[in-house]
Amino acid sequence: MAYLDRPTPQRTGPWAHSTLGAVVHNALRALFDVPPARRTPERAAALLSEHWQDAGFADAEQAATYRARAKRWVAEYVEHHDVTSDPVGLERWVSAPVNPEPGQPASMIIEGRADRIDQRGGELVIVDYKTGRRAPDEYEARSSQALAMYAVAAERTLRRPCTKVELHHLPSGTVAEATHTPESLRRHLRRAEETAEDVRLATDTLEAGGDGDALFPARPERRCSWCDFRPSCEAGQAAGAAAKPWELLAP
Known part of the structure; x- marks a missing residue:
């Protein structure tokens, strides 16, 4: 949409x-x-x-x-927190051509804007600020595909090792951190590549005259209540009442 x-x-x-x-x-x-x-x-x-x-x-x-x-x-x-050191990047855009399999030609480009990139002991650390209702944990930091992509792209862009990612939750003061291995980063890249291929195929089929509702079917669920595109989605509107604009604030 x-x-x-x-x-x-x-x-x-x-x-x-x-x-x-x-x-x-x-x-x-x-x-x-x-x-x-x-x-x-x-x-x-x-x-x-x-x-x-x-x-x-x-x-x-x-x-x-x-x-x-x-x-x-x-x-x-x-x-x-120690904020006396200058970060390597603030709202830094990082981008890199990659392939999940080492030594193979690039199969996709990953890119994004990291909230903060620190340098600690010769290595880069991805820092992502959070202000939501729930404090994150190590599992969330480790399983975040976005943070993993930032780490890979930052290492390629800035030419320094980057395996550590952190979620800094301001309301609770929690810092959830995870350190990736080469294999865990490859797993994230493989998932991203599978998603990219699915999207590419669906997009090409749509451009060739395919049925948009069949290629990109609505999947109504609780989050439809606060989806940005709710006004344009009948299935989302039928899934439940619209959330108030302030209902997702941290308590």
Whole structure:
């Protein structure tokens, strides 16, 4: 619906949890633009206020409540983490042609924008900020295909080893980390290649006149309540009531 349908189907309006996540990301990114000595909890909280937006919140009172919480999150994050070292990348775009099988010609290009890339002891570390309702664990960090792809692409782009990935959950202060092996990264690449091939085949068939509903069937489930394309999907609308724009905020 985002990439193939034209005109692009109607989407929902802004979501408060997305606004909150974007504001926290922007504040932490801006923090590293100031000299290390000024990267204080107070400065982090001030940057949060500077980047604040109210889109998606129920009202001004709810927005103010979450602004205060988010200021506390970033202040505590800076207080309990070493932010004096400059990252190798902030919102860094990394890209690489790859093949899951060593020594074979590239079969796909993986790319994405990593929240933060640190260098520790000569190796790169992928850092991803989270502001959701649930604190992540090691399994989530290890099983995240996006983080694995960032690690592979960062190593190829920046020419330094990269096997460690971390999820930093601001509301709880949790850091979930995982260290990949060459085989675990290959497994993620194989999965990505299988998905890419399925999408490529379906896209080509659609362009040749195939039935879009058969090639890309709706799979209604609970998440349809907060899908961005819900206004344009009858199956999603039938799956359940629409979520309020603020219902996915961390409690």
